[in-house]
Amino acid sequence: MLVESRETLNSISTLFSLQPKQFPELDKTGEELVLLDQLYILYKKFIAFDTTFRATLWSEVDLNQSKNELNQLWTEFCDLPSKLQERIWTAYFDLEGHLKKYRQLLPLLFMLNAREIRSRHWLKVMQITGCSFQLESTVFKLHDLLDISLDKYQNEISAICFSARKELELETKMRSIEEEWTEQILNFEPYKDYGLILLEKRYVENLLEHLEDGEETLAQMLTTRYIEPMREEVASWSEKLKAIREILELWLEVQDMWLGAENIFNNPSAGKDISLESKRFVRVDKTWLKTQRQSSEIRNVLQCCLSEPPKKDRSD
Structure with missing residues (x-):
């Protein structure tokens, strides 16, 4: 629309043998609108991803697929024109912050989604975060984990998951002995x-x-x-x-x-x-x-x- 308006003004100026007038502010605004359009198209994609991800049941989440989607969003973000960063627009840095937080959270979610994680480990997660949530498979959703700032407790959660792996190794040995001597x-x-x-x-x-x-x-x-x-x-x-x-x-x-x-x-x-x-x-x-x-x-x-x-x- 801005380009068409400028072309119309230039045509009128030429018709009356006038020097076409420069509109630097109009050019700047047009350039910014193009940049903002790219930014907000990507922002809408992120919002759609975030909304769907948060509403997903923990028992049904496909973290590998989510990881691929997030990587694609991050790639598109990194491919945005550098001028977007120069403009110091809040939306740009907000989107960057959201994507970076997801990239920090996803490895923790993978660890917590491992088969060795039991109810007792979730209780420890609740204890260190000071937050509680229902663990029933029909109500436990991703938003329960995204809203408790898991990334702040990365070391503690890593320790819980490490202990869970060691406990599973011991349980596997125990089950092997139990099976052998039961039969x-x-x-x-x-x-x-x-x-x-x-x-x-x-x-x-x-x-x-x-x-x-x-x-x-x-x-x-x-x-x-x-x-x-x-x-x-x-x-x-x-x-x-x-x-x-x-x-x-x-x-x-x-x-x-x-x-x-x-x-x-x-x-x-x-x-x-x-x-x-x-x-x-x-x-x-x-x-x-x-x-x-x-x-x-x-x-x-x-x-x-x-x-x-x-x-x-x-x-x-």
Whole structure:
């Protein structure tokens, strides 16, 4: 419009043989309007991004896509004419500030969006920021995080996320041990015509080695500074593995004793001088055989050693 007006004035001046008049203020205003148009087009894009981002549920946010959009906005901002900065327009520096703040916030949001972040970590975020917000997936939105100046607590949040990663590593180890010993079974072998009543000694000795390894791993875990959320569970499993190891060691010892006694008392050539002991052995023998047969049917280590029922699949 300004260009058309100037051209009209110049045409009139030429028509009356007048020297076309210069309009420096008009030229300056026209140039500024072009610059402002570029600035506000980009500002509108940012506002649209910011509005959509803030209204997004935390459980549904795609931070990678948001990062790409933000990078595109920043690239367009950096490509704006340098004259915009020379004009010292507030809108230019406001947009720059908003974009820079987002660029600082996004890495923190990525850290907080990691799978190891649990409710207890969000409670710590609330504690350090002095702000509270609802964590329910249907109401927890990005604006809850954008409005509490997360960038001011970058070091604290980084520390929380680092602890969360370490805690997850410990939890992964714990789950591996739990899964191994929840599903671990005993092997039995036949003896004479009694059926499957004897623990396979070599197999159990290997189990004992695994138990020692597991106990050592759990003991090391209990000494780390990041174990607190799982301390009770790890300590409980440490006691379980210790009990299983002691029971299996005793079991093998008793089994060897039974084998020796069985060979003596069930020997037809045994003398009458052991008849009383033989009667006692018969009573013990019945209980032993019953226990061994039941164990060979169950086979699960936890059930056989600690009488624990099998656990259902863990639901996270």
